[in-house]
Amino acid sequence: MGTQVTKRGIDISAHQGVINWDLTKRDIDAVIIRAGYGKNNIDQKWVPNIEYVRDTNLDIGVYWFSYAYSADMAYMEGKYAALAVQKKLGDRCVPIAYDLEYDSVTYAAKKGITIGKVAATQYAIAFLKAVKEMGYRPMLYTNIDYLNRYFDWYAILSAVPETMLWIAQWRNTKPTAYDDIAVWQYSSDGSVAGITGRVDMDIVYEDLEQSITFQIPSEPKPPKPDQRTVTATILNIRKEPDVNSEDIGDIKEGSIVTVDEVQGEWAHISGWLNTKYLK
Numbered sequence: 001m002g003t004q005v006t007k008r009g010i011d012i013s014a015h016q017g018v019i020n021w022d023l024t025k026r027d028i029d030a031v032i033i034r035a036g037y038g039k040n041n042i043d044q045k046w047v048p049n050i051e052y053v054r055d056t057n058l059d060i061g062v063y064w065f066s067y068a069y070s071a072d073m074a075y076m077e078g079k080y081a082a083l084a085v086q087k088k089l090g091d092r093c094v095p096i097a098y099d100l101e102y103d104s105v106t107y108a109a110k111k112g113i114t115i116g117k118v119a120a121t122q123y124a125i126a127f128l129k130a131v132k133e134m135g136y137r138p139m140l141y142t143n144i145d146y147l148n149r150y151f152d153w154y155a156i157l158s159a160v161p162e163t164m165l166w167i168a169q170w171r172n173t174k175p176t177a178y179d180d181i182a183v184w185q186y187s188s189d190g191s192v193a194g195i196t197g198r199v200d201m202d203i204v205y206e207d208l209e210q211s212i213t214f215q216i217p218s219e220p221k222p223p224k225p226d227q228r229t230v231t232a233t234i235l236n237i238r239k240e241p242d243v244n245s246e247d248i249g250d251i252k253e254g255s256i257v258t259v260d261e262v263q264g265e266w267a268h269i270s271g272w273l274n275t276k277y278l279k
Contacts, residue, residue: 007059009202011185014044016195021052023194030059030204032097032166032183037065039073040080050088060089061166061183061208063097063141066123069108069115070262074098074123078130085136093210095137095164095182098127100150112241112263120150128160137210139164139182144175153178166202174203182206226259228267232277241266243274 009030012019033049036042053060064081068074081096100123105115115123128138138160140151144167147153156163166183169175174184183204190201230251237249241263248271251257257278261268267275 005204005206007204009059009183009204010190010192010195011061011063011200011202012045012049012195014046016045016197016199018045019049020194021049021056024192025053025056025058025194027193028058030061030202030208032061032063032202032208034099035062035064035081035084035096038067038077042084046084047088054089054092059204059208060092061095061097061139062136063099063139063166064127066098066100066104066127067107068100068104068123068127069111069113071122071126075126075130078127079134081127082131082134082136086134091135093135093137095139095208096131097139097141097164097166098124098131099141100124100146105150115150117150117152120146121152121155124151124156125159128156128163132160132162137164137208138162139166141166141168141185143168147178164206183208226262226267227256228259228275228278230255230257230273230277231279235273235277237269237271237273238266239271241268241272245272 007029010028011032013034031053033046034043035046062085064077066074066077068077085094085096100120108115124140131138140156140163142151164182165178165180167175167181168185170187175181183202185200185202187201188198190199192199230253233253235251236247237251239246239248257269259267259269265275266272267278
């Protein structure tokens with residue numbers, strides 16, 4: 001843990017619109033900014049927000065909203081988040097938080113994936129390891145309900161001991177079930193100067209940015225493409241991952257394909273292929 005402090009903070013994203021930082025910075029001590037979400041979608045206000053606050057005395061944190069439905073996807077989200085931070089803050093040692101919420105679970109369900117406690121914990125660990133590998137401080141954002149139903153907090157700490165806990169509980173008293181809370185989001189209905197409308201309010205209990213820095217690779221190695229060879233004489237390409245789905249094409253034996261997603265026995269290229277006929 002860092003220095004024990006108590007700071008007035010907010011967390012923001014494009015939902016807050018254009019912020020008058022000259023006013024806002026006088027009303028807060030810390031800010032946690034959304035860098036993006038999903039598969040390298042940068043928050044529309046990330047650049048102006050981070051470019052302003054990086055030269056102030058505000059303590060800075062970052063978060064990334066997850067739409068991952070596999071550990072590999074979550075790992076890559078961690079890389080995307082770290083690269084966004086690296087581009088704007090260099091090797092400044094700030095926390096980057098993994099944010100999985102109701103919309104994350106719903107999105108996965110639409111892809112046929114049910115996220116339970118084991119999966120959510122695996123995704124969090126993958127994201128946090130990626131953040132740590134890139135030299136930043138790993139942090140988990142969640143609420144009490146999700147910390148009970150979706151995350152094994154102590155398994156996460158075992159895998160990534162440096163992980164900070166940022167917890168949401170919208171009431172007047174700090175949660176007491178966990179004694180290692182770094183940030184408490186106590187309201188979603190706050191108000192600060194320079195921001196129109198509601199804003200999430202936080203109390204920060206330790207310095208977010210550390211003076212310690214780590215060596216960060218300037219060009220992280222991209223993941224190896226998942227390339228497979230067709231073993232069937234003719235392999236049908238399906239519109240959906242289902243043997244009864246519409247046939248939208250075929251590939252000949254010996255063809256090499258690059259898979260970008262796998263769901264059970266199905267691999268996605270431009271359409272879906274049965275993995276029984278890939279090696």
